[in-house]
Amino acid sequence: MAQVLEFKLPDLGEGLTEAEIVRWLVEVGDVVAIDQPVVEVETAKAMVEVPCPYGGVVTARYGEEGTELPVGAPLITVAVGERPTSGAGSASAEGSGNVLVGYGTSEAPARRRRVRQGRPVSGASAAGSGEVNGQGAVPAVNGQAAAPETDDGPVPVISPLVRRLARQNGLDLRELTGSGPDGLILRADVEYALRAAARSGAAEPQTPVPQPTSTAPAPQPTATAAPGEIRTPLKGIRGAVADKLARSRREIPDATCWVDADATELMRARTAMNAAGGPKISLLALLARICTAALARFPELNSTADAEAREVVQFDRVHLGFAAQTDRGLVVPVVRDAHARDAESLTAEFARLTEAGRTGTLTPAELTGGTFTLNNYGVFGVDGSTPIINHPEAAMLGVGRIVPKPWVHEGELAVRQVVQLSLTFDHRVCDGGTAGGFLRYVADCVEQPAVLLRTL
Structure with a gap:
């Protein structure tokens, strides 16, 4: 039985x-x-x-x-x-x-x-x-x-998140024509339909209250969207990120310093590495290698402030987080023991974690435990930023886009590949001298990659 x-x-x-x-x-x-x-x-x-x-x-x-x-x-x-x-x-x-x-x-x-x-x-x-x-x-x-x-x-939709976006805003997927292969409905199709509905006033998007099929507690209803509004609940990954950023702003007295650096030699070094055969080395991996070398010289930045105990906790291992934008929002996967990895290993791990972030398969362990974060916002086509520290870490290195700019090189005006570097740090763990020293060393390694040979 x-x-x-x-x-x-x-x-x-x-x-x-x-x-x-x-x-x-x-x-x-x-x-x-x-x-x-x-x-x-x-x-x-x-x-x-x-x-x-x-x-x-x-x-x-x-x-x-x-x-x-x-x-x-x-x-x-x-x-x-x-x-x-x-x-x-x-x-x-x-x-x-x-x-x-x-x-x-x-x-x-x-x-x-x-x-x-x-x-x-x-x-x-x-x-x-x-x-x-x-x-x-x-x-x-x-x-x-x-x-x-x-x-x-079911209507063919590229992902469950797109289906949920339509459901939360009262959009009937059967009324859409997908622009993907074989009529597959993409996120862009749903967002376009929602914008069109908001402009025409033909639909009033709402966040419906899902009806559970048992005695399990139902989510509390949210406010009804006014005409022209689209309300998205801050929950799940987006909600967690929002809470962490707000907490960081509340608790961490942060400061930012920045410097422009000539990245021409770094780009040449990467080209030479990849021309020599073997797995291709990513620029992010080289920046990560520079980061870990700088943290070895300035370990104060590989730490966290324990406000309750009024202590600074310094770590002897670098678990390097890196900011990645996905359809589900900003995530920060963590490369474990980044200080012990070479450029090839870092490239492979960055690629694995990035793909897992895009597909939504990152595990909780891969999203926690970071001690320092590298934020390559240059991929968005911007030069600089003052990012919010990834609580409870103590610092974040930001890297802008690398673009040709006029630069004085060896006493002559030349066109060089220039990048802006920024360091946002918790002023409780160190003073400006330490932060400036860290950032200057990073810039030196970017301008003269041979400097890294001292730490290899």
Whole structure:
């Protein structure tokens, strides 16, 4: 006889207490294997897939997409104890025990079989019985549970976040014509439609209140947008970034110094490195290598201020964060032990973390624990900035665009590749002399990369 087990939103670590359902990966009636991902959620740190520790038939789901759930709230119920004839393998009531996000057994999950009776029903109606969708036993075809799919499938959208953006603003995706391949609806299509609606007054965007399918708490309603307004809730990653930036401004007495540097020789050195064969070296990796060398000379900046203890905590390892812009907002992935990596290793790690940021697969561990941040805002085509320090770090190095400018070189006016460097620092951890010394050393390395040979 099947046993119905309830799987709750697990402890996500890093002090996280809630998550928002972005996309369900299973329907009521699906057969799932142990440690198969069943839902994609967005926390204040990252977007992750949550694996279920039980194998069996999904009998209920709790919460619609867009619903925020606290840790410990029910996610799904699974009828376990019955042995499917094929496909998903044996259902087990024991489970894997691995209920933390991103962890599972070493076994590859079996392929999922979809079981439907008409349209799937979310909710607790089937949780208390052995039925699926309240229809009694699932019929078998050729020894397997099966049913025809419904014809009204979802509109093709490039990502769940685009679908959520449309839903939050009351936009019907079926009325849009996607500009992507095969009519795929892109984020730009949704934003264009929202702007057009705001201009014409034909639609009044609202932030709807998702209706949960169980007793799980629903999010509080937000203010209704006035004509011409688009309201976006500050939650998830964007909300976490907003909170951190506000806290940094409240707590850190920051100051900024900057200098222009001739980056011509650095660019030539990179060109020579890449012409020699082997993996290509990124400019960001060379800047990171310069950063870690400067921090070795000025370790006061690789620290944090403990306001409660009235102490400055200095670190002996450099975990280098770098600012990356994504569709989900600003994220700061962290390269662990950057001081111990060469340019090739830094290039590879920057590329891996950047791609993970774009796809929303960064883990909480990859977004926390930084001791210093490198912000290459030059990619946005700007020369300078006074960035906000990534709390609780003590400093951030900013790098503007590298562009040809008139420059006095060896006593003659010449056109050189010039970059503006800025250092924003916590004045509690050091004075201007230390900050200026750090920035001047960075500029010297940019202008004369051979200076780095002393620290290699």
